[in-house]
Amino acid sequence: MKLKSKFMINKKELCCILVNLMTVKLFFTYPRNIVINAGNAAWIQTIYVSLLAVAAYFITIRVYEKAGMKSILDISEEVGKKPLKIIVGLILIIIFTANVTVTMRSFPESVKNTLLPLTPMEVITTMLAAAIAVAAFAGIFSLSRIHSIYIPFAGIILVILLIMLTPYMNIVNIAPLFGKGTYNILLSGLEGLSIFSDILVLFVLIPFCKSFNEVKKGGGYAVIISAVVSCVLVFFYNMIYANPVAQEFIFPVYQMTRLIRIGEFFQRLDAFFEFIWSIAMMLYAGVYLYVICYIFKSVFNLKYTKELIIPFVIIISCISFIPSSIVDLLRSGTILYRISIPFCILLPVGLAVLYRIKGHKNV
């Protein structure tokens, strides 16, 4: 269904989609991994990683400008004909599927831990799978509009949450300044780029957007906003919890929301924040499911997307049950991020450079 270009994804919607994709994983175990790596200097590591990511994004989009409104699959087709397109498509599908299965497992884990302790995992996962299947049926345009309504609202709630946490901050928790040492911050700190690995979705969604200018601006705002949010969150986490304790919490942000206490009435509001975060998670999974089906359709030149949704949902749900406990899940998550970071950062740049070279050759 081709809409007139007026109602395609515009700057604000694209920005909100990407901000959601990149920041919603922050609420899992990301601060904990950073603190394990860098100790008290986790915030320095996050700032360093964010600057790298912003720089990488701007370089990528500059190189990409020649290609215009083509998605990464179209570029790979023009560069290397069919085989390269299939290879790139399969890599993308594998990365995205792995991403979304880790999410489909972590999110019900956190729901089970905090909201519904006794309900079996299968029930929670089935409800989630049904919801995102319906969302994928509704299409990417509907999802983008919901994003542009919901993400600013969730952002305001996050700001309120952070403001309410300021009484618990303690500047002494930052010291010693360099934590576990500069090697840890700078070199193995590159793991922190896992937050920004979702920027790959932008390059797949380009055909749905209005114009390349919108893409550029939307993506730029999104990267900057998510960089700021991640830095602020990790900074708060460092200020509130000192080093050895901070390495222990499985859900750091949830733990921080448990601290909030205003008088006798506002206590234990963590269920409410989980509620707000749940909707963002479902939007995340919905977008990913649609993108996976779309890539599959483009790679194999199929006609219809909607019939692919249910098989993929079932595959993803089944894969998400593979880790047998939460410890396995954390380990597999770490491995996944280590593998996928180079692809997510280098693949768009690489293909765009190849496209430019090929363009020069043709002309």
Added chain:
Amino acid sequence: MKLFDAIKRLCVFSIPKSSNEFVLEKSQSNIEYDVRAEKVEKPEKVFKTYDENLKYIEKRFSYPQNNDFVIRKLKLFKDTKAFLIFFDGMVGSDIVDLAIIKPLLEIPQISERADKNEILEKVIAHDQATYQDKFENVIDDVNFGSCALFVDGIDAAFSLDVRNWGHRPIEKPEMEQSLYGPKEAFSEMLRNNSALVRKILKTEKLICEGTVVGKVSKTRGVIMYISDIANSELVDEVRNRINAITTDYVFAIEEISLLLEEKTYMITSQILGTERPDRVARALSEGRVALIINGSPKALIFPTNAFELMHSASDAYLRYPYANMTRVLRLLAMFITLLLPAFYLAITLYHQEMIPTYLAYSISAARENVPFPSVIELLIMNFSFELIREAGIRMPSPIGSTLGIVGGLILGQAAVSAKIVSPLMIIIIAITGIGSFATSDYSLGWSYRMIRFIFIILAGFSGFYGIALGVFLYAVLLGAQKSFGVPFLSPIASDKKGNIGHSLFVSPIWKNEKRPDFLSDKDIDNQPKISRKWKINKKK
């Protein structure tokens, strides 16, 4: 003797009288003139002679059987025979007498070879008179209240519009009352309604295109738009859709809205209807298209979006802070009526740690002897509240309002004393019910009730997680909705600055410089940048 007869009837056998038992079994298909068929086999043109016309008309209209059909035979100048046909009760007999029959009987001599034009332009003294060649048009006009004049020797009939039947005068709006602003509402006459709108927008570019809907009922309607502002593709689409409605009867405009909506099974209503002409005029000036049909005091406005269903007419007439406050209140009322019972269930059943400790104790103590689980209790009270409300609608007004109060108070109080429900539940249901009254659109109120039910089930099933699922699903389905090519959630989704003001909140009136962007109007500018010139210092 009656008692004796009764006993006799009881004890003594008597042959039962046969009563007439009528069963509607046989289906017939002897249609003489099928008005729905595309091609009709009847003479199209009006006959030239008087007798042929008369016979055809009598047969077509089933003359002596059809009691309110009148044929008035006249003799014009030089004994030219003519007859007048009309439906009694649908024409104004004063006009027929004075303006048509009297001048016709008194017309001066004209030549024999007078043609229809001359008669029309010189003789007939009525303001809306045309001549028709084809029988179909004449009959359509007579069916709708015109009277037709057949003159011997002329192969056309003259149809004169003398419509005047009993109808309701223009009154205050019933559903969309407001304290400020004009207080007129549409009535059932089409011409009155379109006149009400035209007297607000006095521009010749306001076009009222006529359409006819329904093969048998032939309901007339007008599509109104301002041709300099509205997008012509939108107008074409509206016209095509309305013309593509193929049905026999259309009784009211609500049926047209049901035939035009895109998703029948979706819970939210998708078409906006209003009974105030000022609201229609405002919508037309923004570039939308309106539809009014004869016989319904309501106009439909296309396209619409989700936020407009929540607007009320008085938002434009109040001052900026008050109008925003009303909007905020209505938004809060919407959230309360949708989500309050669900949140109550989720918190007390699944997440007890969120409640302050004393509230937890008092809830626990209040529910000590209540036999039902919380979900069942909530559903019972909800259902009884809905019953009271429905009953209150059908009752005449003094009893209706008392019934609501009596039912609510006494029923609730008695239920609490009998320990069937807990007192907190009554408060929740009462606040929810009041919240659902605060919406201005009746069909939207219904959609809230249904959605609330779904949320209660979801919350009772899995607490906050279920509510999150419900909100997510509803939002996604709403986002996929389109209304005449415009996405349902467009005002807030786009990033142009003017739109948010139109949707959720009211912006000051001097800031509405551009028309809404999602309507793709021809002329985007509404006001110049400075519309309050008295604020600027005039350079002397």
Added chain:
Amino acid sequence: MKKKAVKIILLLSLLIQLTGCYDYKEPDEIAYIVAVGVDKGDTQNAYNFTIQFARPSKITGGGGEEGASGEETTGIVNVDAPSLYTAINLANHVVSKKFTLSHTKVIVLSDDLCKESITPMIDSIGRSSDIRPSVYICVANGKAYDYLKAVKPSIEINPVKYYQLILESDYTSYIPVNDAQEIYFNFKNNLKQNVLPLVGASEGTQKEEGQKQGESGGGEGASGGSSGSGQSGSGGDMSTMGQDSSTQGGGQSGGSEASGMESSQKEKNIPENDEGFEYRMKEYIAGNLDIKKQNAGETIGGAVFKKDKMIGQITGIEAEIYNILCGKFNEGYAVMSSSKVPDGVITIRLEQKERPRTDVDIEDEKIIVRTRIYMEGDFISTPQDSVIEEDILSFEEESEKYIKDALMKFLKKTQEEFNSDIIGYGNYAKRVFLTDKSFYEFGWNDKYNTAEFDIDVEFNIRRTGLISKKTEGK
């Protein structure tokens, strides 16, 4: 197509019927635990748990008969079990409703237990999502079971509000302030050692039957109180979390005599403070108060920990000093002595306007801790014949000296007697180092008792109440 959709929807709705609602718990099928007490059990690894739960219908006054006779507003169950959750498991077999820890207000540990180790308790507090982070943890002087049984508040109907008000309000200064979640963090980080409030049950105080009203002044264990002056420092304010408030600070003016109270107390030998700061106040410790009251529970003083063992106790006045050094002293009444009036005491209302500024310098293994404390005060009462207001500056200087002496004495005590860094100067010492590794190599905890303290007190008198006396003839 529509039929297919309908069939699928019906099948799915059938599926949901199979699962049911798992977490669905009606509010009246839950018993809310108010307080948990942990004692050492008979065998090696077992503890003795006392679970105090609330009876909501008695508390709110609805359902059932009101009145003092009959059941009380809380019930107590006492079980032996190896851990907290197994104890609750056992208790579920005794009481019909399911216990939940989500509204627990206070956890009391007995001192025998604390002298051994509190690690198991702390771990479950950190790990479980049930227990609120704002739960108060206290140490009982004696058995926790005795304390929980002895608490019978004289104003409120039930102990719930009692615990809450005492532990939350910020007008008790004789109880060390400690955030509940800090206990776990301090324990893990091992830089600042915990000080938990002390509670205890006094012996021999009887409660009159049927008397639920608290008389004014009677009441909850008074913290030392201002004998001699009208006000007792800190009433029952417990903003200091983690305090056991078995004793509420008096807070009532006019002494603590209640009418019609029987008290047969033993003679308690409580030393009196004769330093300049808090002159003539008795050094109370919970369980050892000589205040006549209805409620047998009392809270004053603190228990000092080193890592996970309790190593000592501090009295009420020392707890006040601890609060001042940590920067968590809110407000209270204190008495000072002055050289101009040797026999009388001056009551001032102390406030700590700013948190103390601390700097730690480390040069070649030599630690110097510099602290600057800011206090402010208002005159509340002065002795009869003195005109202190005329010469405020000298009074301020003298008071600063008294306060500084008291602080130094306390800090020396932490170094010599306790050898644990309870104020948390290790946190400030971290600033000197650049990486974690170098800080751990330095080994703060071992070097704490070699530190030198350099305290600077700034004390200002701001207001004098409604009166400002003047000497005659000037």
